[in-house]
Amino acid sequence: MASEELPITPSLWPEPPPKEKVEEYLAELEKGPWPSHVTELKKTKYPVYIYGMGLVAGATPWATSAAKAPGIYSGVLSRMSHPWTRITPPVFEDHARVLIPSAQVFTTTLLRFLIEASRRYGWGLLQFIGGTGDVVINVVRERLIDLDIFLRRIGLDIGGSGDVMRNTVSCPGPLLCPYAIYDTLKARDFTYSCLIDWATYPQFPYKIKFKYSGCPIDCLKAQARADYVIIGTWRGAPDVDDEKLRQWIEEGGDVEELVRSCPTRAITWDGSRLSIDGSKCVKCMECIRRAYPAIKPGKERGLTVLIGGTIKSRSGPKLAKVLIPFIPLPSPDKLEEALMTVFQVVRDRIVPKWDEEGWRRERVGDTLIRVTWQRFLRDFAKFDPDLAAKITKATPTEPYYSYGITFFNMSEEQKQKYLEDLRKAMETWQ
Ligand code: SF4
Ligand code: SF4
Incomplete structure (x- = not known):
């Protein structure tokens, strides 16, 4: 069905804004001495114009869509240009969520591979998102399988969206x-x-x-x-190294304050020796943060x-x-x-x-x-x-x-x- 035929309630969705207005708006976002995300997006294959339409109209230019590829059941999020944009044929925007290395640590080699994947199969755009640091690659729908094969070859998988185990x-x-x-x-x-x-x-x-x-x-x-x-x-008390503690005190560590900082009063200091009552320790790490490596997690x-x-x-x-x-x-x-x-x-x-x-x-x-x-x-x-x-x-x-x-x-x-x-x-x- 052509998008013109879709029932659009005028009260719900805007009319597509005039082209000049969209271009003017985007040009405005490229002005100024600071980096412009529009300038950067223009270096990729991202449909910046659709983005501009959304900004001018004050409505999302994207509607939900679905991309299916054999063997990929999770990790692909899809959208298409919204019917109100009157863009025919619609522009699809699919993303693949990549299961990234532990602790979000990438080697430069791996980053280069990801950039290459993004250029080869997508729009040349990578996103590092959210607290999980997930990598999301825009992908051209017909190249989804190729992207998946490429990622598997470099030891990565697509996944982590929907009712699955999300990025660990x-x-x-x-x-x-x-x-x-x-x-x-x-x-x-x-x-x-x-x-x-x-x-x-x-x-x-x-x-x-x-x-x-x-x-x-x-x-x-x-x-x-x-x-x-x-x-x-x-279990029990943090581990105290008497020699390192002596050094810590010599270097200005305040042992009285250390004793006071323990929320459960588990630490005592008799003027020459520090003792910790393991039965009172709630593992808050406060003493360890203050006096590491003289005090470490217990053995x-x-x-x-x-x-x-x-x-x-x-x-x-x-x-x-x-x-x-x-x-x-x-x-x-x-x-x-x-x-x-x-x-x-x-x-x-x-x-x-x-x-x-x-x-x-x-x-x-x-x-x-x-x-x-x-x-x-x-x-x-x-x-x-x-x-x-x-x-x-x-x-x-x-x-x-x-x-x-x-x-x-x-x-x-x-x-x-x-x-x-x-x-x-x-x-x-x-
Ligand atoms: S870890 Fe916390 S509770 Fe345990 S001894 Fe140190 S300061 Fe006290
Ligand atoms: S302080 Fe503890 S939780 Fe935080 S990074 Fe170090 S080991 Fe991990």
């Missing part, structure tokens, strides 16, 4: 940060090697996000943003696994709860073994059950509120009652709500039931 994110960990308790980059890579079909094939009630933070500082804010959160931690290291954090979801923003308080990590080479323990619970028990019982567009954090935390631990995580009781007791987090509850396509009856379930769940939330 790790902090830079040992690459840049001395506090890292485990190799977050390796953990992320291992996740993809075990769960790549989760990232490329939509199969869940809603999206899944994994995030890996190397220490309790949690630079990624993973606890508030991911369904499955793996944080490096330790008995491990992983804490949390579940259910989200910023936006059915029942509002919430912090993830502790699911597995501590998986020992006696040495770095045991990381994969420790992660397999996580996957055995998440991949083999929780996700299949969530897939079965989760409502459409319900993140796992919403499900566990709806079914109650106790039932979740018993029926989803399949923990035995003693372990479940221990975990419930060990959970130090509280959910919080600031946006209220959203109701997607629920009947009145469902809404009442949902509210009742939520009320009961909140009573038992610890």
Whole structure:
């Protein structure tokens, strides 16, 4: 159907603006001593004119579309010039979301390959977007398969959109940060090697996000943003190196202030020796940040696994709860073994059950509120009652709500039931 034939309600959509006006507007955006995004876009094959039409008309010039290619089930977002633009034939704009290297670290070689891919199969335009740093490549629809083949040859995949495992994110960990308790980059890579079909094939009630933070500082804010959160931690007290502490004090470190900075009063100083009561330490990292490397994370290291954090979801923003308080990590080479323990619970028990019982567009954090935390631990995580009781007791987090509850396509009856379930769940939330 030609776009002229499409029913357009004049009250809803604007008339296409005159060409001169669009050009004048775009020219205006190229003036001034600062860099102009219009000038830069003109160096690519991006249809800048359509963009200008949208600016002048004050309406999006794009409508949703769909691009299909055999073997690519996730990671392609499509749009086409909106019928109100009267552009015939319509211009399609498809994007491929690329699963990028861990910690968003690119070699220059890889960047060159991505630029080449973008020029060869797309519009010569790359976007690095969002907190995840996803790379999005505009692609010419007919070249989608070629782009996919090219990316696979350089070790990358298209994926991470829709009801899949979204781009898994790790902090830079040992690459840049001395506090890292485990190799977050390796953990992320291992996740993809075990769960790549989760990232490329939509199969869940809603999206899944994994995030890996190397220490309790949690630079990624993973606890508030991911369904499955793996944080490096330790048991007992931080590790104090007396010799380095002496040096730190000689170089001006204020030990009295260090003692005062501990929120749980776990640190004492007798004038010559610093002691830390491990039973009081809540792993806030404050003393470590102040006196590293004299004070480091404790020697008995491990992983804490949390579940259910989200910023936006059915029942509002919430912090993830502790699911597995501590998986020992006696040495770095045991990381994969420790992660397999996580996957055995998440991949083999929780996700299949969530897939079965989760409502459409319900993140796992919403499900566990709806079914109650106790039932979740018993029926989803399949923990035995003693372990479940221990975990419930060990959970130090509280959910919080600031946006209220959203109701997607629920009947009145469902809404009442949902509210009742939520009320009961909140009573038992610890
Ligand atoms: S989360 Fe911890 S290990 Fe990771 S970058 Fe931040 S401070 Fe470093
Ligand atoms: S990590 Fe935090 S709670 Fe633990 S001893 Fe240091 S300052 Fe205190």
